[in-house]
Amino acid sequence: MIEISNVHFGVKNKPLVQNINFHAKTGEFWAIVGANGAGKSTLMKLLSREHVPTSGNIYFHGKDLKKYKLKELAKLRAVLAQQNSITLSFSVQEIVLMGRYPFYDSQPTQRDLAIVDHCLQKVGIAGFKNRLFPTLSGGEQQRVQLARTLAQIWEVNDGFILLDEPTTGMDLLHQYETFQLARDMTGKGFGVIAVVHDLNLALQYADRVLMMKDGQTFSAGTPDQVLTEDNIKAAFGLSVRIIQPDDTHFPIIVPDMIPVQVAVSTKN
Amino acid sequence: MLEQTIEKLNTDQSLPVEKTKKSVSTWGAASVLSFILLSCIIFSACTGALSISLAELWQIILFKTGFADTANYEEQKALVFWIIRLPRVCLAVLVGAGLGIAGASLQGLFRNPIADSGLIGVTSGASLFAVIVIMLNIKYLGIINEVGGAYTLSLAAFIGAALTTMLVYQLSKLTGEGGVTTMLLCGIAINAFVGAITGLMTYLATDEQLRTITFWSLGSLGGANWTSVLAVTPFVLCSVLFMPYLSKALNLLVLGESQAAALGVNMKTLKRQVIILATMGVGASVAVAGTIGFVGLVVPHIIRNAFGPDHKTLLVGSALGGAVVLTLADTISRTIVAPSELPIGILTALLGTPFFLYILWDQKRRKV
Numbered sequence: 001m002i003e004i005s006n007v008h009f010g011v012k013n014k015p016l017v018q019n020i021n022f023h024a025k026t027g028e029f030w031a032i033v034g035a036n037g038a039g040k041s042t043l044m045k046l047l048s049r050e051h052v053p054t055s056g057n058i059y060f061h062g063k064d065l066k067k068y069k070l071k072e073l074a075k076l077r078a079v080l081a082q083q084n085s086i087t088l089s090f091s092v093q094e095i096v097l098m099g100r101y102p103f104y105d106s107q108p109t110q111r112d113l114a115i116v117d118h119c120l121q122k123v124g125i126a127g128f129k130n131r132l133f134p135t136l137s138g139g140e141q142q143r144v145q146l147a148r149t150l151a152q153i154w155e156v157n158d159g160f161i162l163l164d165e166p167t168t169g170m171d172l173l174h175q176y177e178t179f180q181l182a183r184d185m186t187g188k189g190f191g192v193i194a195v196v197h198d199l200n201l202a203l204q205y206a207d208r209v210l211m212m213k214d215g216q217t218f219s220a221g222t223p224d225q226v227l228t229e230d231n232i233k234a235a236f237g238l239s240v241r242i243i244q245p246d247d248t249h250f251p252i253i254v255p256d257m258i259p260v261q262v263a264v265s266t267k268n
Numbered sequence: 269m270l271e272q273t274i275e276k277l278n279t280d281q282s283l284p285v286e287k288t289k290k291s292v293s294t295w296g297a298a299s300v301l302s303f304i305l306l307s308c309i310i311f312s313a314c315t316g317a318l319s320i321s322l323a324e325l326w327q328i329i330l331f332k333t334g335f336a337d338t339a340n341y342e343e344q345k346a347l348v349f350w351i352i353r354l355p356r357v358c359l360a361v362l363v364g365a366g367l368g369i370a371g372a373s374l375q376g377l378f379r380n381p382i383a384d385s386g387l388i389g390v391t392s393g394a395s396l397f398a399v400i401v402i403m404l405n406i407k408y409l410g411i412i413n414e415v416g417g418a419y420t421l422s423l424a425a426f427i428g429a430a431l432t433t434m435l436v437y438q439l440s441k442l443t444g445e446g447g448v449t450t451m452l453l454c455g456i457a458i459n460a461f462v463g464a465i466t467g468l469m470t471y472l473a474t475d476e477q478l479r480t481i482t483f484w485s486l487g488s489l490g491g492a493n494w495t496s497v498l499a500v501t502p503f504v505l506c507s508v509l510f511m512p513y514l515s516k517a518l519n520l521l522v523l524g525e526s527q528a529a530a531l532g533v534n535m536k537t538l539k540r541q542v543i544i545l546a547t548m549g550v551g552a553s554v555a556v557a558g559t560i561g562f563v564g565l566v567v568p569h570i571i572r573n574a575f576g577p578d579h580k581t582l583l584v585g586s587a588l589g590g591a592v593v594l595t596l597a598d599t600i601s602r603t604i605v606a607p608s609e610l611p612i613g614i615l616t617a618l619l620g621t622p623f624f625l626y627i628l629w630d631q632k633r634r635k636v
Contacts, residue, residue: 045526048526048530049529050526050529050530070529070532070533070534071532071534072532073530073532074530074531074532075532077530078530079526079527079530081524081526081527081530083524084523084524084527085524086522086523087379087381088381088522088572088577089576089577090519090522090576090577090578091576094519094578095523098519098520098523098531099531101516101519101520101531101532102531102532106516148523152531
């Protein structure tokens with residue numbers, strides 16, 4: 001369980017994140033949404049302890065996040081960062097095995113290797129096991145990184161998974177599979193907190209949504225409470241319509257704009 | 269499902285999991301390189317102005333170790349071997365190992381395959397302090413000689429290297445939160461500054477001092493004796509023995525600083541450890557052999573291309589590979605213009621630069 005109370009964070013008197021409060025429990029999928037520069041990634045960095053809050057507290061399983069050693073944290077939560085560039089030619093298996101590094105000393109056990117294989121299967125790249133990481137496409141690389149994140153957290157009880165835009169560069173199918181996977185992980189008792197850009201994915205898969213604007217909580221709650229036409233208009237500056245097609249179980253967010261082509265053709 | 273897989277694995281050990289591939293490659297690489305190194309040592313020990321045959325070498329060693337009762341060789345050859353040749357070969361091995369492992373670990377720390385001990389100021393700082401000590405020693409402190417002198421020079425070079433590196437590190441922290449780019453840029457600035465000071469000192473030096481400084485700043489193992497070997501051994505051994513323990517952390521660093529931290533790597537400690545260990549090897553090497561460039565740059569590249577990027581193999585391999593390269597380079601440097609001697613720094617740069625350019629070109633070509 002992660003408890004964030006009155007968290008502020010700023011660099012040189014410029015506040016980046018202010019007054020954030022929320023409780024994320026294991027078994028919940030939290031989506032963090034907001035416009036560019038709203039402070040989503042900064043918040044993720046605070047949660048992963050890359051940054052320490054200027055004021056306020058983050059409690060991780062009831063203990064102040066600052067009081068954990070990095071080695072302890074590595075065995076309790078996994079982080080997938082936004083930027084992941086690797087230039088050295090490590091193989092896919094070696095990269096995913098890095099997720100197991102906190103758990104063994106010098107040689108990986110059979111169990112570690114089995115977990116690596118299993119996580120590679122989970123993200124659908126078991127066939128790439130021996131390929132060199134830099135030769136993969138952007139979306140494939142991202143899936144390898146996701147597998148590494150899963151491998152790190154796989155055997156942890158009440159573990160948390162922090163994902164900063166996990167689906168960057170992935171194709172449509174794998175975006176949905178990734179979110180489905182995150183959803184499955186919450187079913188297994190993990191907590192997932194993810195920065196999500198696609199509001200439809202957030203609406204469809206998240207249990208809770210935190211909407212940020214200018215470094216502050218704009219709205220927080222269940223997807224239908226937070227992702228409303230008014231809120232999206234206020235936080236993103238875009239008019240949207242939320243429609244409920246008859247043959248789907250969930251509503252769909254579409255931009256409330258006349259498509260350019262139509263506009264041009266009506267003019268003529 | 270995973271539990272089942274794992275249970276199956278536990279009961280049936282013969283399942284084809286590619287388990288030992290990595291460890292074999294580390295040990296494999298180490299044994300292949302050790303074998304090459306041993307051959308190079310023997311070759312280097314036998315080659316020179318006075319050539320020693322393998323049989324003679326064997327006899328010399330047997331007699332000295334007490335396994336043979338009679339000395340079936342010329343006395344002169346034994347003297348050359350024990351007093352001139354062997355310490356020189358040992359020094360080449362130590363200096364090469366120190367430079368190789370320092371290069372590999374700094375490249376890992378900076379996540380930049382171009383990073384080199386020269387780049388972040390280690391070499392310059394070491395040179396500066398060593399030059400100061402040489403000048404002071406000739407002028408005022410003629411008393412520091414033999415063992416004391418060698419240790420003083422080693423220590424001074426190490427302190428110089430460490431201080432410069434610390435300064436670069438502190439500066440980069442002030443300007444850019446310890447980011448790697450700032451660190452490299454600071455290193456370049458400090459390098460230029462230290463280079464200028466060293467240059468200024470050469471200007472002020474007398475003829476005698478100048479000759480010592482110049483010869484030494486081009487790099488040479490010509491001053492090798494058992495004293496200098498003893499002076500560098502502890503420094504290089506520390507570096508070579510402890511650095512491989514950091515290989516896992518350096519591997520994680522490949523993912524980026526924040527990802528490494530998320531996987532439990534304490535960046536502050538890691539930076540400190542790598543810098544100190546690398547500085548020890550380079551500082552001591554500079555003190556006894558002067559500035560020998562390109563070993564720390566080219567050797568890790570070769571090892572990476574041959575055995576893959578895993579730091580465990582890379583660090584061990586670079587130490588052994590550096591020793592091989594420097595032993596060979598030194599053999600060439602003392603035979604090619606015999607009876608005179610070519611400064612080894614000239615040789616490594618002459619051979620190293622084209623090779624390095626080739627590697628860069630080859631990498632770009634492979635990417636396309």
